[in-house]
Amino acid sequence: MKAQPTASHFVNGRYVEDTAGTPMDVIYPATGEVIAQLHEATPAIIEEAIIAAKAAQKEWAKYSGTERGRILRRTADIMRERNHDLSVLETYDTGKPYQETSVADATSGADALEFFGGLAASLTGEHIQLSGGDWAYTVREPLGLCVGIGAWNYPTQIACWKGAPALACGNAVIFKPSETTPLCALKVAEILIEAGLPAGLYNVVQGMGAVGGALVTDPRVEKVSLTGSVPTGKKVYAAAAADMKHATMELGGKSPMVVFDDANIEDAVSGAILGNFYSSGQVCSNGTRVFVQKGIKEAFLKRLTERLSTAIIGDPMDEATNFGPMVSENQLNIVLGYVEKGQAEGARLVCGGTRIEQPGSWITPAVFADVTDDMAIAREEIFGPVMSVLDFDTEEEVVARANDTEFGLAAGVYTSDLTRAHRMAAGFEAGTCFINSYNDAPVEVPFGGVKASGIGRENSKAAIEHYSQLKSVYVRMGETEAPF
Ligand SMILES: NC(=O)c1ccc[n+]([C@@H]2O[C@H](COP(=O)([O-])OP(=O)(O)OC[C@H]3O[C@@H](n4cnc5c(N)ncnc54)[C@H](O)[C@@H]3O)[C@@H](O)[C@H]2O)c1
Numbered sequence: 001m002k003a004q005p006t007a008s009h010f011v012n013g014r015y016v017e018d019t020a021g022t023p024m025d026v027i028y029p030a031t032g033e034v035i036a037q038l039h040e041a042t043p044a045i046i047e048e049a050i051i052a053a054k055a056a057q058k059e060w061a062k063y064s065g066t067e068r069g070r071i072l073r074r075t076a077d078i079m080r081e082r083n084h085d086l087s088v089l090e091t092y093d094t095g096k097p098y099q100e101t102s103v104a105d106a107t108s109g110a111d112a113l114e115f116f117g118g119l120a121a122s123l124t125g126e127h128i129q130l131s132g133g134d135w136a137y138t139v140r141e142p143l144g145l146c147v148g149i150g151a152w153n154y155p156t157q158i159a160c161w162k163g164a165p166a167l168a169c170g171n172a173v174i175f176k177p178s179e180t181t182p183l184c185a186l187k188v189a190e191i192l193i194e195a196g197l198p199a200g201l202y203n204v205v206q207g208m209g210a211v212g213g214a215l216v217t218d219p220r221v222e223k224v225s226l227t228g229s230v231p232t233g234k235k236v237y238a239a240a241a242a243d244m245k246h247a248t249m250e251l252g253g254k255s256p257m258v259v260f261d262d263a264n265i266e267d268a269v270s271g272a273i274l275g276n277f278y279s280s281g282q283v284c285s286n287g288t289r290v291f292v293q294k295g296i297k298e299a300f301l302k303r304l305t306e307r308l309s310t311a312i313i314g315d316p317m318d319e320a321t322n323f324g325p326m327v328s329e330n331q332l333n334i335v336l337g338y339v340e341k342g343q344a345e346g347a348r349l350v351c352g353g354t355r356i357e358q359p360g361s362w363i364t365p366a367v368f369a370d371v372t373d374d375m376a377i378a379r380e381e382i383f384g385p386v387m388s389v390l391d392f393d394t395e396e397e398v399v400a401r402a403n404d405t406e407f408g409l410a411a412g413v414y415t416s417d418l419t420r421a422h423r424m425a426a427g428f429e430a431g432t433c434f435i436n437s438y439n440d441a442p443v444e445v446p447f448g449g450v451k452a453s454g455i456g457r458e459n460s461k462a463a464i465e466h467y468s469q470l471k472s473v474y475v476r477m478g479e480t481e482a483p484f
């Protein structure tokens with residue numbers, strides 16, 4: 001098989017197998033071929049991972065930040081050296097074109113390892129001077145055992161975005177990849193060990209939601225970080241809260257992109273393409289509700305359809321291909337269902353939305369125009385290549401409509417009036433806003449959502465707050481006074 005790993009799980013510094021677990025086929029989305037066969041983690045594998053992680057974390061917490069950082073930075077270097085192989089694996093796991101994976105996945109994971117590796121030595125506490133010569137100091141301590149649970153669209157990136165800050169802060173990690181894309185995180189674990197990470201600190205266990213559930217509810221786990229859908233997020237957040245565990249929720253969205261009539265149309269079309277069709281539309285922060293000011297609507301649609309007709313849909317391993325398949329047959333059927341629903345609701349299908357009849361899970365990129373706010377395609381996250389174009393007249397109107405959603409992951413605006421751009425950014429109810437751009441996610445900048453789209457932030461210095469906690473130590477220099 002093309003991508004069979006040494007074993008299903010990576011626990012305590014080595015690959016482990018337990019064939020008693022339910023078999024899991026790994027399917028290459030571009031062809032429908034089974035490329036690997038794994039087994040879901042049994043309770044014995046989960047137990048082994050938790051015991052190893054708890055023991056290893058106690059020692060890891062005693063390392064200096066400099067020592068921890070050095071290992072993470074070495075991991076980043078190895079990932080960059082092996083970018084080609086890791087990108088091919090990411091393409092097998094997800095179906096995303098190599099043209100994308102070679103610049104956006106292992107490299108993004110390496111960025112996180114490098115960034116948090118660099119930050120590790122600077123994670124210090126404070127000295128606080130108090131009255132009468134008393135003083136206090138704070139110590140930034142790790143949380144303990146952090147469980148990461150991944151979605152299927154960015155398996156390498158998600159494994160690193162969770163692992164890097166957790167390890168930098170002195171925690172141990174158990175990562176459960178999505179059952180749809182289980183391969184890449186195993187490589188991350190393997191490279192961390194090669195770079196010098198002590199065994200037991202980064203473990204990968206495979207499985208469906210139930211394996212995630214078993215980890216989230218285990219009392220020995222201190223933190224849970226999920227990347228997934230809002231319904232799963234609600235369940236996982238509730239389970240974490242029941243035990244007062246720390247939680248980060250990176251969830252779904254239905255983000256707005258607003259194009260004013262003074263925008264550079266070519267740039268706005270580029271933003272709409274990036275924000276709807278990159279990774280075949282399987283990006284959480286996508287700007288799938290594209291509000292276009294009425295005066296430029298037809299010009300925008302014309303240029304958009306011209307540019308879409310040049311998309312190269314084909315073998316994801318071919319470097320020329322820039323649009324790949326859906327991750328799975330299941331996801332393809334969900335997307336096809338929304339294309340049907342959009343038409344039934346009266347939206348105008350401008351182009352695409354057709355299943356490509358060949359092995360694998362293929363659909364052409366779809367654009368709907370004349371979409372109204374109440375339509376399912378404008379309200380629900382589709383997580384596929386379906387853009388909804390909505391018309392608007394005024395700035396006040398479009399801000400209110402953009403925010404009229406349970407989600408709040410991202411929002412973007414295209415305009416040449418920069419005062420208006422900043423007003424829009426201030427008005428958007430979203431965790432990340434883009435001005436004359438879309439979907440940038442550099443590691444230096446916090447990433448995460450508001451409202452139903454999530455809790456907490458990944459990347460940047462902000463992530464440190466979500467993987468560590470402060471201990472305050474009060475020091476009295478004089479006598480202790482008591483009332484009696
Ligand atoms: N905000 C972000 O950073 C971000 C990034 C990527 C994807 N996403 C979101 O992810 C979703 C698509 O991914 P998906 O279909 O894999 O999501 P999903 O919610 O179906 O699954 C996510 C993960 O949760 C696990 N899981 C399911 N039920 C569970 C339970 N009860 N307890 C513990 N774990 C459980 C799954 O096995 C999987 O690993 C979209 O909504 C997308 O927007 C968000």
Ligand SMILES: C[N+](C)(C)CCCC=O
Pocket residue numbers: 153154282283284285439440441
């Ligand atoms: C880096 N991207 C492309 C914005 C992806 C972020 C993760 C969301 O799915």
